[in-house]
Each structure stands twice: as C-alpha cells, then as structure tokens.
Amino acid sequence: MQESPIRWYLTAPQPCPYITDGREMQSLLVDPEARLDAAGFGALLAEGFRRSGRFVYRHHCPACDACVPVRIPVATFRPNRSQRRCQRANADLTIELRAPPGAVDGRAEADLDEHMPLFRRYLHARHAGGGMESMDRTEYAGMLSERHATVELLEFRRAGQLLGVAITDRTPHGLSAMYTFYEPDAPTRALGTFGILSQIERARALGLAHLYLGYWIPNAPRMDYKIRFRPAEGRRGGTWRALDA
Structure with a gap:
C-alpha cells in the first residue's frame, strides 16, 4: 500500500440509482488528490473498491448491502455457448492494444476525434439522461488518466472502422474493466460481451489472476451480464466466494 496514509471521505446520502424503493446510497471515497501506485490500487480492488474516472470508491450504505463486487478468475473461466457464439460473430474484428490518447504515441487529438463520436x-x-451523457472531450480524456495504474485501451475495428473501446486498468495481480463503449447500431455483435471476453483473454495473456467487473445487484436485470461469465466470484462479508455456490 501507500507510504503515506490515505484520507477517506464519505459521500452524503442520495437516492439509490439501482434500487428504486426509497433506499439511499453512500460511498466511501479515496481522497481524489491521492496518487495510489498500481499495487495499492490493486489491493483496493481486492477489497471491493471501484474506479469511476478520477474517483476510487466503495459503496458504503448503512442499511443495505445489495451491491456485490464481482470478479472473474481468469485461469478457470470457460466461455459458455452464447459467449462462444459472440466470439464467432466478431471473428472479423481486429483488436488493437493502445495506450490512452497522448500518453505515449502523441496522437491525442486524432484519437479523441475518433473516440468521441462513438462515445456520444x-x-x-444506452444511457440517455445519465450523468455521463454530457461529458466533453476534456472529461473523457481525464477518465483515461493514469493516476493509479496503467490504463490500457482495447480498440475493436472492422476494416479500420472503430466499433468499440474497452478502457482497462492494469495492476500487478489483475485487470479492472473500467468502462466499455461500442457501436449501438450493431446489436447482433453483442460488443459489450465481446469486450469482457477480450479483457479476460488479455488478463490471461499477462498471467494475471482476475478481471474485476464492478458491482452486481441481485434482481437488477441490467447488471446480470456480469454473472454470466462463469465462474464468477462475489465479495460478501469481506470474503470472495463463487456466486453459484
């Protein structure tokens, strides 16, 4: 972990965006000005934390523990029939590993010009009216900032056309699927599923143990895709356990 102590903040209660029965949500935040190293950030992932842009947080709701952090043990993952069908449907795509725009190769403006129309x-x-819909290119570039870990981009292309981007945080023991966006007019490709499958393969190639997928909530259908990658593990009561156990 870090040499200097981390300052923590607790957000004010707000209506839960996931369960609409009057519950309130709070989050425990790492000081946004703190600079975690990759090992420290990876240790927080293993404790159920998540990154969203510049914020590293864990839900900390006094009256609710419905949010379950999920990760995929890479070594034992095997795609099911639907996921194999997704792989075949996207066999014509090329996957290009990139650094964040401008971080290494100096193509910041060209990359952002290409990413932003697809992102919007x-x-x-998929998320009309959500908090991210108004993000501009500066905010998007900030989401890719390597503050706590190496950030990798997996770009999915067909004949050169950009169809999807998976933003991934890399730590010494695992990858974290931070955000994936893709062409919404290609539903038969299931590019969201393909993005996760590609990140699992990336973790396997690197010899890393886990791919972290963020939170899953039982009975929240829009999150169920996270537990379709078996075996999935969930962190409950401070311990990672197989979700199908």
Whole structure:
C-alpha cells in the first residue's frame, strides 16, 4: 500500500440509482488528490473498491448491502455457448492494444476525434439522461488518466472502422474493466460481451489472476451480464466466494 496514509471521505446520502424503493446510497471515497501506485490500487480492488474516472470508491450504505463486487478468475473461466457464439460473430474484428490518447504515441487529438463520436452515440443510445451523457472531450480524456495504474485501451475495428473501446486498468495481480463503449447500431455483435471476453483473454495473456467487473445487484436485470461469465466470484462479508455456490 501507500507510504503515506490515505484520507477517506464519505459521500452524503442520495437516492439509490439501482434500487428504486426509497433506499439511499453512500460511498466511501479515496481522497481524489491521492496518487495510489498500481499495487495499492490493486489491493483496493481486492477489497471491493471501484474506479469511476478520477474517483476510487466503495459503496458504503448503512442499511443495505445489495451491491456485490464481482470478479472473474481468469485461469478457470470457460466461455459458455452464447459467449462462444459472440466470439464467432466478431471473428472479423481486429483488436488493437493502445495506450490512452497522448500518453505515449502523441496522437491525442486524432484519437479523441475518433473516440468521441462513438462515445456520444453509445451514451445517447444506452444511457440517455445519465450523468455521463454530457461529458466533453476534456472529461473523457481525464477518465483515461493514469493516476493509479496503467490504463490500457482495447480498440475493436472492422476494416479500420472503430466499433468499440474497452478502457482497462492494469495492476500487478489483475485487470479492472473500467468502462466499455461500442457501436449501438450493431446489436447482433453483442460488443459489450465481446469486450469482457477480450479483457479476460488479455488478463490471461499477462498471467494475471482476475478481471474485476464492478458491482452486481441481485434482481437488477441490467447488471446480470456480469454473472454470466462463469465462474464468477462475489465479495460478501469481506470474503470472495463463487456466486453459484
């Protein structure tokens, strides 16, 4: 972990965006000005924390523990029939591993010019009215900032056309699927599923133990995709356990 102590903040209660029965949500935040190293950030992932842009947080709701952090043990993962069908449907795509725009190769403006139209189309189609829909290119670039770990981009292309981007945090023991966006007008490709499958393969190639997928909530259908990658593990009561156990 870090040499200097981390300062922590607790957010004010707000209506839960996931369970709409009057529950309130709070989050425990790492000081946004703190600079974690990759090992320290990885240790927080293993304790159920998550990154969203510049914020590293864990839900900390006094009256509710419905949010379950999920990770995939890479060594034992095997795609099911539907996931193998997704792989075949996207066999014509090339996967290009990239650093964040401008971090290494100096193509910041060109990369952002290419990413932003797809990012906005995806948000408008899948998350209209959400908090991210108004993000501009500066905020998007900030989401890719390597503050706590190496950030990798997996770009999915067909004949050169950008169809999807998986933003991934890399730590010494695992990858964290931070955010994936993709062409909303290609539903038969299941590009969200393909993005996770590609990140699992990336973790396997690196010899890393886990891919972290963030939170899953039972009975929240839009989150069920996270537990379709078997075996999935969930962190409950401070311990990671197989979700199908």
